[in-house]
Amino acid sequence: MTLQVYNSYSRQKEVFEPITPGLVGMYVCGPTVSGESHLGHARPYITFDVVYRYLQHLGYKVRYVRNITDAGHFEEEGREAVDKISTKAVLEKLEPMELVTKYTNLFRWAMKQFNNLEPSIEPTATGHIVEQIEMIKTIMTEGYAYEANGSVYFDVKKYAANYPYGKLSGRVMDDMLETTRDLDGQEEKRNKADFALWKAAPPNHIMRWASPWGEGFPGWHIECSAMSSKYLGSEFDIHGGGMDLQFPHHESEIAQSTICHHGKLMARYWLHNNMITINGKKMGKSYNNVIKLTELFSGNHPMLEKAYHPMTIRFAILQTQYRSTFDFSNEALQAAERGLKRLWEAYEALGKLMEPETAQPAADAELDGRVRKLMAEFDAFMNDDFNTAKVLANMFELVPIINGLKDKHVPMSDLGPGTLGLLQQKMALWLETIFGLKMATEADNALFGGVMELLIGLRKEARSKKDFATSDRIRNGLGALGIQLKDEKDGGVSWGV
RNA sequence: GGUACCGUGGCCGAGUGAUUAGGCAGAGCUCUGCAAAAGCUCGUACAGCGGUUUGAAUCCGCUCGGUACCUCCA
Known part of the structure; x- marks a missing residue:
């Protein structure tokens, strides 16, 4: 009886075999900490927590890496490039790092509430700027990226000519290039399908780092490529995340890593959890239906x-x-x-x-x-x-x-x-x-348990005298406090909150 | 428009060829001072229309409806 997992990359269930027997490397895309986590976030982290726990149960030594994205992304590519985090920071009059710290702490708190185990490594994007720059340099050296006005873009068309771009997400390259014609404001890019590796920071942009191409900030996808290979190697076992990340995020990760690691596919098994919907619609900021x-x-x-x-x-x-x-x-x-x-x-x-x-x-x-x-x-x-x-x-x-x-x-x-x-x-x-289920119960508290024993004893005494007024008073009184008494078949009494 | 996926009893949800999934809600009964809990019993569902097959919720086709991705997204 062996573990089989559905691999999004091959679109079928496959027998799980780690690259190195006994060891498993697993990377899961973490949250962008520019805002509070919502119910939708609960799904991947609970799902992969159970995967993590189960792999350990099977006897594997697992290194579980889950990043924190604390550097800005582009609000809407095609319009003006806006750093999500810096925008919010201006609104809230906070330092970007202050904002990011706040939501990171809140995220970790929520993970604890869910009784999720802590990942082995929880790297941050801002903590790996150097690695990201190095990776971008390598991609340029390999000839799959180009610079334009201080920004660097990945040449998807060239990549697609040599590698199966779109395989993970089931996309056809030609279709993607065709939409190029009627797009504007993308002069810097050679093709619409190209994505940013590095973005030049406009003067008012708060989050910025020095790079060979001037001051700026990393593109969205490069962090995961950089951090996963740093901690798990150029080829690792499991890459997980929400289904909505398949394209463009994971597809782009694959492209970047493939170039840097000479054709190696970064992860063997791609696992994607499905969405949480509300009234049939995906929960998301853009739908205005989030429940934090x-x-x-x-x-x-x-x-x-x-x-x-x-x-x-x-x-x-x-x-x-x-x-x-x-x-x-x-x-x-x-x-x-x-x-x-x-x-x-x-x-x-x-x-x-x-x-x-x-x-x-x-x-x-x-x-x-x-x-x-x-x-x-x-x-x-x-x-x-x-x-x-x-x-x-x-x-x-x-x-x-x-x-x-x-x-x-x-x-x-x-x-x-x-x-x-x-x-x-x-x-x-x-x-x-x-499954990581845990129910905190007051019964674990010796003092409280003693008090309950006393009350239950008194009630038992009253009942034996058919003094139901007193026994019901105890039961109803406790009930009002949220404690439920249950008379068991064998004459015993159990209680719960 | 392109590409995937989905449509299961009041609700949530398993299930890829022949089985009662399961949970919650609902009904009845048993136990019980009463209550709660628990136990037992009860629903024969699979969007529609064709087709393949001894046999389909499960495979194929069409129709209708919905969702996701194509832009930040878990």
Whole structure:
């Protein structure tokens, strides 16, 4: 059973084989920190966090590089070249670096809320200007870039004559060149399809660095080529990012890196997550339909009926295969919230179950077999291009069995020796280690737990005296505080927030 | 306009030739002082029209509808 991934480059599922056995290099395009992260950003970083975790689970030593884009891009190519970050900085009267730091910190905070592991390296574009300039120089030396008025452009037409430009994004070069004719304001470029490697900075531009071509700033795509090869080598295993980055960003990265590394394809496997949509439309600044992560967590947005816990979002994203769109709605998130609660409560109950002392063959061999099969399929589903949705579906099939064991509808003896232990181990592994789900509970707090024990004891006493007025007062009072008491079948009481 | 992709029960979503996906919501029942939770049972869906096939949500064609990329974008 081997891992298969859908490679956007070949448009098919392929067996995953790292270039160096045992080691995996993975580069994922990070955020542009010129503004606050929104729900759309949650998808790639949760998706690739699970990929990262799963690869490690498979025993690979993974170097996970995710950049922070903190140097400006062009607002709208074809019009005036505007550095996105410097424009915003003027509006907010902030230093560019101050702005970038603010949003970088906010981004990292959000990643922590989602319980995403930190990447091995999180390089910034501004920290790698030297490497980018070096790379541009190499491309010029190789004859695939030209200078015009202090800017440097990549010669796409020349590149396309020798290499398959457009293969990743399924673009036909001739079509792209044809649109050249009726385009204006692009005098500097030889062809419309050319893209900037270096942009001369206009006088009022705040972010600027000295270069062989004068003061300016790097083009959008060069940072990822420079940083990925610096930390992962000229050929590495996985390159990930959102589907919207396929063109032009990833296509251009490939072109730059191919020239610098003499024809080597920079990454073997190109993984692209699909978009999060809202009312069927991609969430994005240009659509004016973004929900920022801070708004999502606080519920402070006209479109939101309530606040959503980061784990609810993580769970909802994992319930969808990463290559499908996920259509956001309050209903969808609330469904995820309840589903996660049920799953997690079963998981916690599972941890408290004990296997019988004496090992006996399964009294219900069919059930025992089903439990084992459902668990075994976790790996198979995940190996099929990270189908987290199917793994979760299987977990939900285990929930009634676990709850049955807890309530003693299902006698423990129905399961064969070792099955319960395996189930406990597998659920912990998958839910927490691989899927990265984590539920902070007040039960972890010893002091609070003690207080709860006391209240539950008092209520129990009242109930035994049929003093339901008091028992209901305790339960309702706690309920008003958001703590729910549940009377269990065996006379015990459980509670949750 | 070009290039891809998608259209699954009230909602979200798996699924690429024959299986009940799964979740949420809804209905009934059981347990229970009541409640909540839990358990059991219930929906036979796959845009439309043709075709291929013993058999199609799944393959092919057409129609309709939608989305994404072609410009910054996760």
